Amino acid sequence: MSQKLHRRTILQCIAAVAASTAFGCRDGGESPAPLTPSPEHFPQSVASGDPRSDSVVLWTRAVDPLRADSATRLTLQVGTDAELTQLVLELKDLEALPAHDHALKVKVANLKPRTTYYYRFIYEQDGKRYASPVGRTRTAPAQGEDVPVRFVFASCQDFIGRYYNTWQYLLQRDEDLDFVVFLGDYIYETTGDTSFQTPDEARRVRFTDTASALPQRGGQYHAAAALSNYRDIYKTLRSDRQLQRVHERYPFIVVWDDHEFSDDCWGSTATYSDGRANERSDERKRNAEQVFFEYIPLDTTQSAAGAINVDNTPRYPDTRIYRDFDYGKHLRLLLTDYRTYRPDHLIPENAYPGTVVMDNTALAEAGVAAVLTSDDYAYVDIDAPEYAQHKGVLQQVYVQLATKAGLSAEAATSQAGEHVRGKLALIYVNQVLAQVGVPPISPTDKPRGLAYAHMGKTDLFNQMGSRYIVVKQTYDLYSGWRYAKSLRASENALGDTQEAWLRETVRADNTWKVVVSSVSLTSMVWNLSDLTDIPANLQTRFYFNVDQWDGFPNKRTELLKYLRDNNVRNALFISGDIHSSHASVEGGIPTLTAPAISSGSVKEMAGSAVLAAGFPADSSVYRRVVTEMESTLRASNPGIVFTNADAHGFVVLEARANEALATFHLIPSSEVKTNYADQPEALAGKFTQKTLRVRDGALIDA
Known part of the structure; x- marks a missing residue:
């Protein structure tokens, strides 16, 4: 029922609005407090x-x-x-x-x-x-509305020791955007992992309840585990004024990657110990998800209007954050979840390098028995009576290495019995025997097979040769055989339900079908095969990172083939995670990878890894892998049309009726530790741009 306002009430309304931004005067003379x-x-x-x-x-x-x-x-x-x-x-x-x-x-x-x-x-x-x-x-345009859609996509905003100059620059430009897509690694779950974080007093994260966190490297830093730990991180990041301002200015559409829970995770399993311990924790995973749902403005359950009760949002293993958005006639945005349903990495971190994963029968099944014929692929059944002494030596060495790596004597002995058995590759076995002065086992007349050592695995507990730096040729062979034998389960990155949803939804009528993947589809390969001044086992081609889609190459190929076979026009992948910029055509489908907002660039990380491996800055390996990284990647992947491995920034993407326009805004990674909050003009001068047109499945310089 309506009521007329008295004259005095109208005057009070005018006075209240003039005095403040308050709204809503009350009939009866009572004005709200300012x-x-x-x-x-x-x-x-x-x-x-x-x-x-x-x-x-x-x-x-x-x-x-x-x-x-x-x-x-x-x-x-x-x-x-x-x-x-x-x-x-x-x-x-x-x-x-x-x-x-x-x-x-x-x-x-x-x-x-x-x-x-x-x-x-x-x-x-x-x-x-x-x-x-x-x-x-x-809000989004109505379904079928014929208007261009313009948005930013970005990822990886490590706070510790780093400033959000990239967000500041976006705000300075006052870009007219419909939304911002954040591709994952909104937070980093550690308080100062010195392998990639450089804490200082101005940019650090402190846990109010350290006792509930996971100590790392003897307590040098901690990883979040409890609700309060994850909340402390979000509160700290969202206290940053640049991040606050960008949230105040634009709506965000967010998907997670790994660091919202745990680095290089799969399901509810972390990887900090590199296989020294079982790191599955459903409780920790659910804690991470709850705080994500508390702090990120998203609606995964299509809630009714009003306050969203986070307690009603399903959590692991029933989580669902994959979803899609219809933006008028020209854009369907599909957000996928790469972490929740995926299997473990194909090469376990605790894999015994000598273990044969494809014996001579498997090589015959794969049709490559005639290829892997050299003595390097010879193996024996170490359980055979004639190798009893060798087996004992190998187990003793295993126990020594495992205890040195931090396992108890009991655990090391148990794992030695589990791993040092069955079919073992002589390329690894004989190296171990030589180290303790035991004569080698002859490879003559021995069967041939493929072991973890042939894919670059040289240590018991290590991400190298497992999640990073794996030999491409042998990894492709093994992954393809295992994919077929497991009926695709070995690379079921999205899970059956999500993949079915993606295949159906991507066939939408919108002009552009933009698929959000938290990890990059661009293949990153280092070719060292022509370097003659390095050990022979390094003279090959390596995948840099098999935690991303390079680790599931057969599933990637299958999904891209589905898009082609079903004539899904104007499909486009956008992604992040790898801390570098890429624009490539993979299997006929364009894919764009955004650089990090602030996290250490891939060139920085690769440089540290190469130096730690014993190759100095003037070595051919350092030159090929680090100094010449961009040209190395392009030479190994002809589909790459643009790459920058050492810049931070974001990408502005405009979906139009006849093309999409992608502009990379990039700042050298060396600027991330300088606070430009009071230097807007100086900051603007640090950025460069690279614009590409996406049209008819091709990427073209604009």
């Missing part, structure tokens, strides 16, 4: 996400320092102007609960398509009203 901007009550500001044509998710974290253990009761205002005088919604009695770290997500529905909205949260206590910053968001 609004006070309060970072103290809204320390992580506001954010929006998952925008659709009629809805969006709004987020804040609201705390009252004097009532930290109580729910914070809030009012949400949404309007069409920055001053919030033209409200479309005022939702009261919302609660930011301590059980969810006072984080609150609200789904706002019944909005108009392709419309800019402004919003804020208000906390009222003891007659005073405190306001969050005003955020801005934008």
